Amino acid sequence: xxxxxxxxxxxxxxxxxxxxxxxxxxxxxxxxxxxxxxxxxxxxxxxxxxxxxxxxxxxxxxxxxxxxxxxxxxxxxxxxxxxxxxxxxxxxxxxxxxxxxxxxxxxxxxxxxxxxxxxxxxxxxxxxxxxxxxxxxxxxxxxxxxxxxxxxxxxxxxxxxxxxxxxxxxxxxxxxxxxxxxxxxxxxxxxxxxxxxxxxxxxxxxxxxxxxxxxxxxxxxxxxxxxxxxxxxxxxxxxxxxxxxxxxxxxxxxxxxxxxxxxxxxxxxxxxxxxxxxxxxxxxxxxx
Numbered sequence: 001x002x003x004x005x006x007x008x009x010x011x012x013x014x015x016x017x018x019x020x021x022x023x024x025x026x027x028x029x030x031x032x033x034x035x036x037x038x039x040x041x042x043x044x045x046x047x048x049x050x051x052x053x054x055x056x057x058x059x060x061x062x063x064x065x066x067x068x069x070x071x072x073x074x075x076x077x078x079x080x081x082x083x084x085x086x087x088x089x090x091x092x093x094x095x096x097x098x099x100x101x102x103x104x105x106x107x108x109x110x111x112x113x114x115x116x117x118x119x120x121x122x123x124x125x126x127x128x129x130x131x132x133x134x135x136x137x138x139x140x141x142x143x144x145x146x147x148x149x150x151x152x153x154x155x156x157x158x159x160x161x162x163x164x165x166x167x168x169x170x171x172x173x174x175x176x177x178x179x180x181x182x183x184x185x186x187x188x189x190x191x192x193x194x195x196x197x198x199x200x201x202x203x204x205x206x207x208x209x210x211x212x213x214x215x216x217x218x219x220x221x222x223x224x225x226x227x228x229x230x231x232x233x234x235x236x237x238x239x240x241x242x243x244x245x246x247x248x249x250x251x252x253x254x255x256x257x258x259x260x261x262x263x264x265x266x267x268x269x270x271x272x273x274x275x276x277x278x279x280x281x282x283x284x285x286x287x288x
Contacts, residue, residue: 052091094281110130246258
């Protein structure tokens with residue numbers, strides 16, 4: 001069985017730019033991928049199977065509804081005779097936490113199936129299966145920092161991030177994505193002023209990108225705070241950490257992060273928060 005990383009996706013910035021007539025919200029977001037990850041094992045051959053274990057296994061719900069299986073079935077529907085096989089998921093990331101864990105798992109499954117079946121990762125059928133599986137799955141197919149827009153299906157070119165590190169904190173509360181977007185209370189057909197960046201970051205030099213990340217925002221934070229007030233506690237504690245240059249929520253929450261310029265500062269911050277809030281999920285990691 002060969003193992004693949006399914007890294008956490010972090011929304012370093014997130015702007016809500018519209019709510020379409022069909023009710024879906026359009027965003028613009030700089031996403032990056034963390035060192036912390038789930039692990040997905042794959043063994044080709046036989047019928048489609050999935051086994052889930054690990055510290056967050058009980059959070060993912062029934063196996064039959066897992067995005068790994070959904071992605072495999074979406075690809076099988078597009079590729080006649082697709083060879084499937086057995087998957088084994090070690091779930092380390094909190095579920096439904098604003099880090100795209102399920103999407104990363106699904107993307108890892110698609111990469112495994114593509115390799116086993118001689119498909120390019122750029123195959124249109126693979127990308128179609130990813131988009132049909134979930135909004136974040138296309139960005140996770142090639143996990144590298146980039147801008148994403150629309151409902152997550154428009155991806156910009158890779159972005160060379162400066163060396164930045166993060167402390168990820170999840171206060172173990174639920175912030176369902178649908179509830180957070182509903183709390184925005186944007187009527188269908190609303191269009192807000194889009195940012196100038198769209199699918200491109202405004203600067204290409206490391207210092208400029210770093211400063212842009214630090215000065216960014218997540219438009220979903222006020223709505224998420226109404227759904228899960230504990231997010232506010234997490235953000236307050238992160239903003240007070242020594243040498244933290246920014247504190248923000250990822251995606252629709254409830255995971256929040258603080259940005260640091262050194263791995264040592266992020267590791268020291270992890271010890272502080274873990275000691276203060278032992279019931280929280282707390283991880284220091286690099287971003288790329």
